[in-house]
Amino acid sequence: MAQQPHSHDAAQGEEHIHIVSPKIYLAILLALLVLTATTVGVSYIDMGILNPVVALAIACIKMMLVVLFFMHVKYSPKLTKLTVISGIFIFLGLISMTLADYISRAWGSW
Amino acid sequence: MTHGDLAKSGEASHMEHPSYQRHHFESVAQQFDATNFAMWLFLLTEIMFFGGLFTAYLIMRNWYYPAFVEASHQLSIFWGTANTTVLILSSFTMAMGVWSAQMRRKGMLLLFLGLTFFLGLVFLGIKGIEWHEKWEKYHVPGIRYSIQDFTNPAADPEVHSQYPDDKPLGLDMANKTEMYFFLYFAMTGMHALHMVIGIAILAFMIVRARADAYTQGHVTFVENFGLYWHFVDIIWIFLFPLLYLISRHQ
Numbered sequence: 168m169a170q171q172p173h174s175h176d177a178a179q180g181e182e183h184i185h186i187v188s189p190k191i192y193l194a195i196l197l198a199l200l201v202l203t204a205t206t207v208g209v210s211y212i213d214m215g216i217l218n219p220v221v222a223l224a225i226a227c228i229k230m231m232l233v234v235l236f237f238m239h240v241k242y243s244p245k246l247t248k249l250t251v252i253s254g255i256f257i258f259l260g261l262i263s264m265t266l267a268d269y270i271s272r273a274w275g276s277w
Numbered sequence: 278m279t280h281g282d283l284a285k286s287g288e289a290s291h292m293e294h295p296s297y298q299r300h301h302f303e304s305v306a307q308q309f310d311a312t313n314f315a316m317w318l319f320l321l322t323e324i325m326f327f328g329g330l331f332t333a334y335l336i337m338r339n340w341y342y343p344a345f346v347e348a349s350h351q352l353s354i355f356w357g358t359a360n361t362t363v364l365i366l367s368s369f370t371m372a373m374g375v376w377s378a379q380m381r382r383k384g385m386l387l388l389f390l391g392l393t394f395f396l397g398l399v400f401l402g403i404k405g406i407e408w409h410e411k412w413e414k415y416h417v418p419g420i421r422y423s424i425q426d427f428t429n430p431a432a433d434p435e436v437h438s439q440y441p442d443d444k445p446l447g448l449d450m451a452n453k454t455e456m457y458f459f460l461y462f463a464m465t466g467m468h469a470l471h472m473v474i475g476i477a478i479l480a481f482m483i484v485r486a487r488a489d490a491y492t493q494g495h496v497t498f499v500e501n502f503g504l505y506w507h508f509v510d511i512i513w514i515f516l517f518p519l520l521y522l523i524s525r526h527q
Contacts, residue, residue, distance in 0.1 A: 196366070196369040243313070
């Protein structure tokens with residue numbers, strides 16, 4: 168799991184902890200603010216069925232920026248990346264299964 | 278074997294390690310990785326926790342679509358956008374706090390933790406303003422609820438001028454607007470509770486940071502709290518469009 172052999176120089180224990188530069192944080196902040204303005208602006212346009220789709224797509228992009236950079240997942244060990252992906256996968260599976268249940272009920276409001 | 282035994286026997290097999298490295302870890306890096314992984318596992322449980330509410334919202338919105346559309350028009354896009362901006366800024370200041378701890382810059386760490394704390398309070402203040410408005414307008418389900426704004430939209434000029442196409446709802450559908458507000462308070466309330474917990478932990482961290490706890494190389498607590506804070510931000514990043522933005526048009 169560790170990206171390097173274990174360190175004998177424990178005082179330097181963070182050497183595989185990548186320190187992300189504030190410049191990157193600033194760039195991500197600006198991107199997030201622009202995306203927020205976009206999602207609000209786009210909500211004023213009537214695109215019918217696409218409104219929720221676009222809103223959720225933008226939200227997903229914002230989420231990926233926060234996860235990868237603010238939460239350091241881009242610079243994290245593979246186990247972390249696997250954990251995040253499996254979390255998202257299970258969540259989507261839970262929603263799908265729940266929807267499958269409700270949609271297939273004969274008495275349902277659908 | 279205890280620390281004392283090894284010292285007495287003169288064994289050099291016990292490596293020097295910082296005081297904050299626990300004995301069941303080989304290195305500080307491994308300790309950091311293990312704690313980070315554990316934090317992520319906790320965040321996965323939180324995804325499931327909020328996920329249930331999101332799924333309920335998804336299903337109910339499909340069942341009672343007209344009610345949910347009209348009910349969502351009662352929310353203020355202005356305050357919602359303000360809150361989103363506040364939280365995104367607080368995520369930035371939190372990330373900068375982690376950086377400050379990694380760079381062992383105590384002054385900057387205190388500044389950024391303080392800013393994050395302040396922005397968290399601003400968010401809660403705005404939430405309070407929004408919730409107060411709901412109370413005033415009789416949109417608190419179960420306790421103080423009236424469907425009048427939905428059976429007769431013209432009676433609410435402020436909202437009606439923004440959404441003139443909203444038709445009066447029939448009685449059955451108008452009653453379903455209470456479901457929307459139930460989910461609104463459940464989701465934003467659960468999110469606000471997470472904010473309160475986060476703010477309390479921030480206060481604790483500010484006190485500890487002043488005592489140099491995080492600027493001597495042991496940044497794990499700050500980093501893992503950062504994960505929590507960013508996660509709460511992500512929840513809001515989804516709550517905002519789903520509650521406020523997607524139903525602006527019929």
